[in-house]
Amino acid sequence: MIELFSADTPNGKKISIMLEEIGFDYKVTKVDLSKDEQFNPEFIKISPLSKIPVIIDHKNNEKIFESGAILIYLAECSGKLYEQRYRNKINQWLMVQMGYVGPMLGQHHQFHHYNPGKSKFAEDRYFTISRNIYKALDTRLSESNYLASDEYSIADIATFPWIARHNWHDIGLEKFKYLENWYTKISKRESVIKGFKFMNEKDFPPLP
Ligand SMILES: N[C@@H](CCC(=O)N[C@@H](CS)C(=O)NCC(=O)O)C(=O)O
Structure with missing residues (x-):
């Protein structure tokens, strides 16, 4: 257990x-x-x-x-969810999430969502970085169905809950069609819906 x-x-x-x-x-x-x-x-x-x-x-x-x-x-x-033949790609996209997507969107949450007006510099900086992250993920997802390959993997699981905060980001998920399709597809998975409400029965991945 x-x-x-x-x-x-x-x-x-x-x-x-x-x-x-x-x-x-x-x-x-x-x-x-x-x-x-x-x-x-x-x-x-x-x-x-x-x-x-x-x-x-x-x-x-x-x-x-x-x-x-x-x-x-x-x-x-x-x-x-960690297929041997895609392992190098999965590792790369997992590290992108761990080292960049999470920390940068996390700062965007801090300055844009929780503490607006405290620092214009930080708000602008993390807004721009977050939008660039959306762009980079969108470009990647224009080439393959999921981040590492055409198969869903732990790289997608790591990234999904961060994009699920898209309403906080004010970037406009709908402007990034490949990212939006990836998000919508994953948000319908039964395991994702169950995992999402592990602490709050009413929680669900917000629609784009
Ligand atoms: N790199 C860590 C980051 C974990 C992390 O930042 N956790 C936050 C919640 S999302 C936390 O525990 N914050 C408590 C604190 O900073 O005091 C991981 O991915 O596990």
């Missing part, structure tokens, strides 16, 4: 979606970020940077932090 320590955020949803996709038995242990539970000494033992998500695989007592590493671990355990 997998224990998922998480909060209801895009990084948290990556893992609930993955667990639904592979059909592993799991339970969720909520880490309340608004109460700073991520800084509890017990939690820091499994998450040295005080971040969700983390999993414990109770079958072998393996503890894993960092959502990209967790996705790779679960993909290797299940033999799903």
